[in-house]
Amino acid sequence: MKMTCLNPAPSLLLSQLLILWFFNLPEAFAVMPESIEATPALMRLLQIDKVKPSEVHDTLRLSAQVELDQHGVARIGASVTGRVTRIDAILGQNVKKGQCLALLSSIELGKAQSDYLKARSQVNLQRLTVERAKRLLQSGVIATAQMQERQSVLNEAEVDLRAASDQLQVMGMSEADLKRLDKERSIHSFSPVTSSIDGVVIERNIAIGQVVQPTDSLYTVANLSHLWLVAEIPEQQAYWAREGDQVQAEVPALPDQEVSGKLIYVADLVNPDTRTVTVRMALENPQQLFKPQMLATLKISKPGAQTLVVPGQAVVRENDKDYVFVQTAPNRFELREVRLGRDEGQQRPIVDGLKAGEPIVVKGAFHLNNERLRSTLE
Numbered sequence: 001m002k003m004t005c006l007n008p009a010p011s012l013l014l015s016q017l018l019i020l021w022f023f024n025l026p027e028a029f030a031v032m033p034e035s036i037e038a039t040p041a042l043m044r045l046l047q048i049d050k051v052k053p054s055e056v057h058d059t060l061r062l063s064a065q066v067e068l069d070q071h072g073v074a075r076i077g078a079s080v081t082g083r084v085t086r087i088d089a090i091l092g093q094n095v096k097k098g099q100c101l102a103l104l105s106s107i108e109l110g111k112a113q114s115d116y117l118k119a120r121s122q123v124n125l126q127r128l129t130v131e132r133a134k135r136l137l138q139s140g141v142i143a144t145a146q147m148q149e150r151q152s153v154l155n156e157a158e159v160d161l162r163a164a165s166d167q168l169q170v171m172g173m174s175e176a177d178l179k180r181l182d183k184e185r186s187i188h189s190f191s192p193v194t195s196s197i198d199g200v201v202i203e204r205n206i207a208i209g210q211v212v213q214p215t216d217s218l219y220t221v222a223n224l225s226h227l228w229l230v231a232e233i234p235e236q237q238a239y240w241a242r243e244g245d246q247v248q249a250e251v252p253a254l255p256d257q258e259v260s261g262k263l264i265y266v267a268d269l270v271n272p273d274t275r276t277v278t279v280r281m282a283l284e285n286p287q288q289l290f291k292p293q294m295l296a297t298l299k300i301s302k303p304g305a306q307t308l309v310v311p312g313q314a315v316v317r318e319n320d321k322d323y324v325f326v327q328t329a330p331n332r333f334e335l336r337e338v339r340l341g342r343d344e345g346q347q348r349p350i351v352d353g354l355k356a357g358e359p360i361v362v363k364g365a366f367h368l369n370n371e372r373l374r375s376t377l378e
Helices: 010-022 025-030 107-139 144-170 175-184 235-240 365-377
Strands: 035-037 047-050 052-055 058-068 073-077 082-087 100-105 190-194 199-204 217-222 226-234 246-251 254-266 276-284 295-302 306-311 316-318 321-329 332-340 347-352 359-363
Touching (some): 035 365, 073 190, 082 107, 100 217, 107 144, 144 175, 226 235, 226 295, 235 276, 246 276, 306 359, 316 365, 321 365, 359 365
Antiparallel strands (some): 035 332, 047 359, 052 306, 058 226, 058 295, 073 217, 082 100, 100 190, 199 217, 226 276, 246 254, 246 295, 254 276, 306 347, 321 332, 321 359, 332 347
């Protein structure tokens, strides 16, 4: 039988060529045309501007974290030993200074009030005795020594009263409470746990029936409208940070919330374990969008020299190289390789490849490059 050799179909040849092109992608880019003629429709998608020099700021980026402003944090405990009978504040609640957070029943407080009332009665009694002694002294019934003795007893009673009053104030009673106690002369053995600042309850360690001591921390209240952004700067770059410097910060959890502020603290000592210096930025938080323990990036900038810059969206990345489209004619563009400096926000410094005044595509380079690739495939 005679064998016949058939030519492969054109579609098969095209598929084979595409496979060869795919597996040799770097070589394919190397032979792609470096210029492209844009259609009128494509030109409407492009924005062209001249390369201009601009002042590039040297920027140091540091990992940071949102933390509580320790000047606005209050750890609140009981002023007496007692048992919790009522809880008025829960986690996350906004509270005012002086607001009652919980109520304690305290035998210790009741005894102190009893001692105060006894001391008050003794002072009143000794005052009457001294007044009577004065009248007797004027009448010559008693001697001066007896008068002085009774005055001495009154002085001792007043000392005991002041000590009892101070003890009650230490236990949380105010001057108004003492006046009420003097007037009503009835023991009130309930002690309120009150907030010492305006803020939010961020920690609660209390339950009904729990016996608490003055050393126990029952609540933590924090003012969340003022926070800190804390970072550690390597000791070799510590000269970047000066107290009062203006800095910027980015919080990934809030991508549209770039904030600026001042460094309010630069540590005087280097941490011997991490070889870093702690810095803090004041972070205003009136709407409480920032939360403590959020991760952030702190950016410290220093003025730099004038250099050529291009927008980040003007750069085309291929084969681990950077390119921009330079306009060579009204509707023709050349893909030119450039060397870029460190990313500075939305701008990229030009190290080599462009001259001042050259027109480049600053918007729409992605569409223009896609058209170049499409025409190459065709």
